[in-house]
Amino acid sequence: MNETALREQICTLAQSLFDRGLTMGSSGNISVRLNDGWLMTPTNACLGRLDPARLTRLDAAGRHIDGDAPTKEYPLHTAMYAERPQSEAIVHLHSTHSVAVSCLPDIDTHDCIPPLTAYYVMRVGTLPLIPYHEPGDPAIGDAVRGLAGRHAAVLLANHGPIVAGKNLEAAVYATEELEETAKLHLLLRGHNPRTLTEAQVASLQSNFGRP
Ligand SMILES: O=C(O)[C@@H](O)C(=O)COP(=O)(O)O
Numbered sequence: 727m728n729e730t731a732l733r734e735q736i737c738t739l740a741q742s743l744f745d746r747g748l749t750m751g752s753s754g755n756i757s758v759r760l761n762d763g764w765l766m767t768p769t770n771a772c773l774g775r776l777d778p779a780r781l782t783r784l785d786a787a788g789r790h791i792d793g794d795a796p797t798k799e800y801p802l803h804t805a806m807y808a809e810r811p812q813s814e815a816i817v818h819l820h821s822t823h824s825v826a827v828s829c830l831p832d833i834d835t836h837d838c839i840p841p842l843t844a845y846y847v848m849r850v851g852t853l854p855l856i857p858y859h860e861p862g863d864p865a866i867g868d869a870v871r872g873l874a875g876r877h878a879a880v881l882l883a884n885h886g887p888i889v890a891g892k893n894l895e896a897a898v899y900a901t902e903e904l905e906e907t908a909k910l911h912l913l914l915r916g917h918n919p920r921t922l923t924e925a926q927v928a929s930l931q932s933n934f935g936r937p
């Protein structure tokens with residue numbers, strides 16, 4: 727896809743996420759890798775009303791080339807890309823149920839949501855928790871660096887998910903699946919749900935595992 731088409735795609739998918747209530751106000755940010763840098767959503771922009779011409783372009787060193795000022799989470803996005811050469815896009819939202827899970831005191835920090843459905847395992851896999859950082863804190867890059875190579879999605883404590891994909895559509899689908907599974911997880915708390923077995927998860931990973 728050329729840069730013009732990528733700009734249009736970012737705005738179209740961002741608006742779709744916003745219109746369906748998957749992030750609110752000016753929360754959330756999206757980026758896409760280019761040959762020589764990245765396109766990112768600007769800071770303080772509403773994902774429902776992005777202008778393709780005002781998206782931020784950063785060069786390969788993370789310098790602001792044109793467009794509005796970048797999302798304050800650009801160090802988080804660039805750290806994740808550095809660990810994931812196979813990923814071409816990243817989505818961060820404040821999707822309500824995922825944020826709710828990120829605030830629970832008793833979650834498994836190595837994998838915040840159990841394997842409830844096959845589609846969740848196929849799209850998201852395991853979901854580690856990154857300790858709380860202030861939004862925009864570049865130190866979060868260090869926390870992500872140890873995990874993002876092995877995990878396409880991580881959950882920021884008391885904040886929300888950040889999800890990488892082989893392209894923007896894949897990152898959006900995975901973020902949506904994470905949110906729906908977070909909702910299921912909260913609905914099922916206290917009901918001792920049957921989860922997929924280790925063998926079932928291993929089979930899904932080998933048949934459908936994400937890069
Ligand atoms: O939670 C935050 O402040 C950021 O992670 C966010 O979601 C929106 O920040 P900008 O992308 O800088 O608008």
Ligand SMILES: [Zn+2]
Nearest residue numbers: 753754861886
């Ligand atoms: Zn955020």
